[in-house]
Amino acid sequence: MNVRGRTRCGTGSGHSTIHRAIRSGDRGFARHRGETGRVHDQGGWTGNGELPAPVARLVAPPGRADRLLHVHTLPARTGITRPWPEWAAAEVVAAFEGAGVVLPWAHQVEAAEAAHAGDHVALSTGTASGKSLAYLLPALTDVVEGSRDASGRGATMLYIAPTKALAADQLAALEGLDIPGVRPASYDGDTAPPDRRWAREHAGVVLTNPDMLHHALLPGHARWSSFLRALRYVVVDEAHHYRGVFGSNVALVLRRLRRIAARYRSEPTFVLASATTGDPGGTARALTGLEVRIVTHDASPRGGTHVALWEPALTPGGGENGAPTRRTAVAEAAELLADLVVTGTRSLAFVPSRRGAEAVAAGARRLLEEVDPRLPDRVAAYRGGYLPEERRALEADLREGRLLGLASTNALELGIDVAGLDAVLVCGWPGRRASLWQQAGRAGRRGGEALAVLVARDDPLDTFLVHHPEAVFEQDVEATVLDPANPYVLAPHLCAAAAELPVTEADLELFSPDARDLLDALAARGALRRRPGGWFWTRPDGASALADLRGTGGDPVRIVEEVTGRVIGTVDHDASHHSAHEGAVYVHQGGTWRVTSLDLDAHVALVEPAPGDVVTQAREVSDIRVLAERERCEWGEAVLTLGSVDVTSQVVAYVSKDLRSGRVLGEAPLDLPARTLRTTAVWWTLPEQALADAGLAPADLPGAAHAAEHAAIGLLPLFATCDRWDVGGLSTALHPDTGLPTVFVHDGHPGGAGFAERGYRAAAAWLRATRAVLEDCPCDAGCPSCVQSPKCGNGNQPLDKHGAAVLLDVLLAKAP
Ligand SMILES: [Zn+2]
């Protein structure tokens, strides 16, 4: 897709304006001629008319105009209120009124009415649209009214958040409402035993997370009988968070919860609250197995916001194999944050990592120091690990203007209680459109113009998005991918369910159409016992340890300092061969260590302090065997296939490099066992002759296929709501199972996680976007913004960017 010469990037979707922008070579902007002879225009703002004031301020300094690629404006919106529902308990209404709610918004009432009528509800609206009032109004009404009956506990509510911090925030909010009879209590890993007992026996509202349900509440359901008997509402908050393997696991935990509630004659109403996502009803059904009413019309007011797409400058050299490098999004965000603070703009920067958030804050402070020594104190970092009180204090400082700039980790995108800011910087694509809108939605004061800036990182996905605004602004937010029927995920939950209560014929439908076969297989293996009454778990210990909810792949490896015995950190089981092998340099919180030995059986890596100027990278050989084809389609001579594969990989060596120059200092062999992953893959094959006819010589084929594989993996998250790290790939000029040049992209989890399948279903759009990235990136021979991958087991060699473009052109020639 060539964007050259385009004068407009779309027509908007009826409620927003798209400013014309970018890329026209005839306006005197710098040009850059690529090796392929294509012209890559380095455009800047060429929109018609004036730039919106907040954007104009941002591009004013010299050299900035070129980095702004697009501006999209979300207009201000006025809110629509409704009267309080007649059935709402007076105490609950009074509490909300006391907290400043004059009247509820229309969508809150619509969702509340549906839940009160007993319908399961999926509520999917924007940031700060007041989703909690929508479910609290009916649920707390029941809890308060239930507290008046003889037991004092006629109705209970269970609130499930993806993180402990978020449940703690909700607890604080409920305690703040201070409604008589509600008696909220949290139940998480930090809850002391006496408090746990109080929650079980007396709380009207219990706030927890999926891990606690899985490991504690469900296996110990007998002790929760009085709570479960009264269970009227289950709230699944931030439901868009449950995707991939984690989402599939949570879907099964929720089915187990429904089964156990039924055992106590409860049929609770489920309310799923999520940020704006595609197909919220489908996601809610996949998560709960229930039909739901969908509420998506957001009636809360919003200030106008300009959303800018921003690409940091590219400088020649400095990268792996001499590739050019782009200025990091972190450095760029620090500079932008400093500028915003200088003009008194209250700003929040979202940064993917804790270290990045601290670097953005530190960088901004350093720049501000030069301007005015009083300013650095008005910038802070905000990250996980802070106590709730510390976080509340920082939020209040930002709200009230004592702080002007805050750099926060993305992990807190859910928990931050700040909205109505002047500016939000989003440092790197946050993974999904839903997250972008959630983060950008923090900007937008009533009666003023706010600014949100997406700062591109040095990778193919970010490059594609800032050059293709239509992919950001004109497409629906993505649907959530999860697959609770995956036998690798389902089997341990069937065991856990059987341990809670024998699984009967009547339960099969709840879990999956294939549950019977799986249960019989588990019985044949001796994990379960088949009796006339159903399938039984007969071991004395529970079964919840079998399921790995967050998909980290077994026990993590502990990193232990050899001399002191101090545990410095942990590395996920799956990553241990790559990052905790003997000789690996391990960096943690600014310190650097070198691994002296790795004991895979004991899950321990011993380390000693090491100088901080060397980095190591593992080299891996891998192999894919096709086990079965599930589906295939033909695009002319090209064939796309979805199927199951065995991926065998072995870390065989590592290279040491100088941190600053990237120069290779040496390579050392390693003796680690090969590992096999049985999973789902999508792959495509092309006849060698068709490639030769298009000008791709056989000698260039490996580099071309490898580069196409990297770029395709980089773009898949746009279509499959996964992270780049959730999938892997392999490319070869001749694969023994296909007999042809083949590129594989596979799920990184046993049995698959639905990502490769989504890639197969969206293959034409996915591979066209992959092709577009090669065009958009102005580098000559490949760089991290297009075809280099930070996780390549081959040191990014060979890579042939031009060849990849030819290969993808041949592949896409007959694509639908
Ligand atoms: Zn590039």
Ligand SMILES: [Zn+2]
């Ligand atoms: Zn690679």
